[in-house]
Amino acid sequence: MSAPANDHSKSKPGGSKKIDLKQIALLLFAVLNMGGLGGALWMVFSHTIGWQPPLIIEEELRKPQSVTEGHAATNSAKGDGSGHGSTKEVSLIVPEFDELTAKFDPFVANLEGEPKRVIKLVISFKVLDDESYEELLDPVRVPKVRDGILDSLQKTNFNDIESLQGKLFLKDRLIKVVNSIMDKGVVRDIYFTEFVVQ
Numbered sequence: 001m002s003a004p005a006n007d008h009s010k011s012k013p014g015g016s017k018k019i020d021l022k023q024i025a026l027l028l029f030a031v032l033n034m035g036g037l038g039g040a041l042w043m044v045f046s047h048t049i050g051w052q053p054p055l056i057i058e059e060e061l062r063k064p065q066s067v068t069e070g071h072a073a074t075n076s077a078k079g080d081g082s083g084h085g086s087t088k089e090v091s092l093i094v095p096e097f098d099e100l101t102a103k104f105d106p107f108v109a110n111l112e113g114e115p116k117r118v119i120k121l122v123i124s125f126k127v128l129d130d131e132s133y134e135e136l137l138d139p140v141r142v143p144k145v146r147d148g149i150l151d152s153l154q155k156t157n158f159n160d161i162e163s164l165q166g167k168l169f170l171k172d173r174l175i176k177v178v179n180s181i182m183d184k185g186v187v188r189d190i191y192f193t194e195f196v197v198q
Contacts, residue, residue: 100133101126109153117158122194125187132185141181148177158197
């Protein structure tokens with residue numbers, strides 16, 4: 001009877017080594033996985049550390065990107081008469097933009113989708129120049145502009161314009177609609193002076 005007891009005691013120390021090796025292997029596997037995941041995330045997102053969105057100022061948009069001959073530059077040479085040390089001065093001609101806005105009567109339209117909702121908008125259009133202003137307020141063009149805006153509003157769902165981002169997308173869509181109706185003029189921006197959805 002002593003032989004079976006001997007076999008039982010021999011298997012116990014060997015079994016504990018297997019458990020210790022399994023635990024170590026599992027721990028090593030988990031550490032390597034976490035290190036690999038961390039390294040992969042670092043490689044993917046390291047280029048975004050310290051990134052900030054570009055700051056766009058309207059005054060910078062008004063400046064020409066490059067000075068080209070005949071468009072935006074005039075050269076004048078200055079010198080002291082000796083021919084030495086003459087410098088060239090480049091002055092940029094930057095067009096001045098007036099704040100021309102045209103206000104339309106309120107737009108009232110049914111929104112698409114359920115439940116039925118009604119939108120009321122009062123819109124002011126910021127145009128590029130006098131020609132755009134006159135073209136936008138032309139009595140022949142006003143019904144076309146109103147029809148295009150009302151058609152676009154009726155194809156809009158409340159969920160599309162509920163958020164601030166949705167309102168900005170609506171502005172962009174309405175600017176495209178109005179600019180597609182105009183021949184030469186350009187609408188630069190749209191201001192919602194009243195925005196009511198019921």
